[in-house]
Amino acid sequence: MSMNPTALKRLEDEITADIERGAYDGVNLILARHGEIALQGSYGFAERATGRPTAQDDVYRILSMSKAFTNTLAYRALGEGKLALSTRVVDLIPEFFGRDRFRAVRKDRINLAHLLTHRSGMPATPDPGLPADKFGVLADVIEALGAVDVVNEPGTNLNYAPSINHALMGEMVRRAYGYEHFRDLARELVFEPLGMKDTAFGLPESRRDRAVPLKVYVPEDGWLAPEDIECLNDHITEDAEMPWVGGTSTVDDIFRFAELFRRKGELGGDRLVAPAVIDAATSLQTGDMPNDLYSGIAAMRGWEAPAGNFGLGFSLSGTGTAPNFFGPFTSPRTFGNYGAGSTLFWVDPERDLTFVFLSSGVMDEGDNVARFQKLSTLAVAAAV
Structure with a gap:
């Protein structure tokens, strides 16, 4: 060899x-x-x-x-026509907008390509809207992200996202495939x-x-x-x-x-x-x-x-x-x-x-x- x-x-x-x-x-x-x-x-x-x-x-x-495994689920979904790079987060997770329309600014622009390339504009924080003892329930994390603001115009900067992008991506593929967990x-x-x-x-x-x-x-x-x-x-x-x-x-x-x-x-x-x-x-x-x-x-x-x-x-x-x-x-x-x-x-x-x-x-x-x-x-x- x-x-x-x-x-x-x-x-x-x-x-x-x-x-x-x-x-x-x-x-x-x-x-x-x-x-x-x-x-x-x-x-x-x-x-x-x-x-x-x-x-x-x-x-x-x-x-x-772990993100590599979540990415692979997205790759499968792309190749099987269940998602597109242009699929927006809100197309599958409408509650991502949150309850306050003033905090929903730019959320409708974030798509799968932005998540995969760390260009979503979401905060680069290890805490996805909840304290660490609440991380394990994905549904609770997704609910909390409705109240998290976009901090940069999607697509305009690359900032490695420790948590939020892949929490959203994981929920997108879960819903695309119709799995409970x-x-x-x-x-x-x-x-x-x-x-x-x-x-x-x-x-x-x-x-x-x-x-x-x-x-x-x-x-x-x-x-x-x-x-x-x-x-x-x-x-x-x-x-x-x-x-x-x-x-x-x-x-x-x-x-x-x-x-x-x-x-x-x-x-x-x-x-x-x-x-x-x-x-x-x-x-x-x-x-x-x-x-x-x-x-x-x-x-x-x-x-x-x-x-x-x-x-x-x-x-x-x-x-x-x-x-x-x-x-x-x-x-x-x-x-x-x-x-x-x-x-x-x-x-x-x-x-x-x-x-x-x-x-x-x-x-x-x-x-x-x-x-x-x-x-x-x-x-x-x-x-x-």
Whole structure:
């Protein structure tokens, strides 16, 4: 499969050194080429405080990587004619207007394309209109969003949305397919067809003993406080439906998921997503627009500001030398998704290379970008 064993060892050694110096606690990793696994490893601790070692079947709360699953439901709906990129949120969720007509300004302009590309103009907040202990009931979140104002003209700026866009998208696809529960829709249309036996929205009780706890290592005055993330240890329950942050999965299941897109929507003989939809999803849709969130992180670090580089839901590598999760040496159409300070996968279509990385110990997001830039470069350097 044309992988350099010395370079693979270098990648492992760097991860081990990171863990030993306390940058994060542990990792499950897969690096594959042409669909064949070249390196799979479990390193460090699932929970450093108790000494519990990382195991291959550990179940991670994957945070915003959950959005990739919600995006995939939208891709299926697009390919099956149940939704269009121009479908407005209010076409399916009329109560999104809210009860106050003065707060409904611009809500009628937000469509599926805006949600997928983080250009909806809704606030970039981790709280979708409710406190964290109320996140798990999607119907309550949708009701609360009726009272949340649009802050920018839809389509005019790119600001990574931690919660609101995908809460709305999840409800749109649920209604488009006529399911009572979003979690059942995801299970039947994505997880079961792909054989993702350890993946769910929510954390089934049967997997709780394998779950990796969220332990956050960020400054108290950072963009997110530790409790903003660690509270999800309690709130991602068996019944919780959070299309933006509530997914749980294993390294092997995420690899199967990534393989679906590397193979242009086909896996195991089934065509789950239309190749034309994947082509658009992995093509640049946001031009040279910056991503307000990561531009701010870059400014604080004294880095060159990166372009937003979004397709339809997927983050793209793009070109240039600005720091980004996939590093500057992956091919420009390398695509993937990530979760705050901890999880990432990407596929480099030019090199036919897949990288999956799930870590325990949630890092500061600037440190996380620096880590993944380094490790993504080491991963792509192993391809010869």
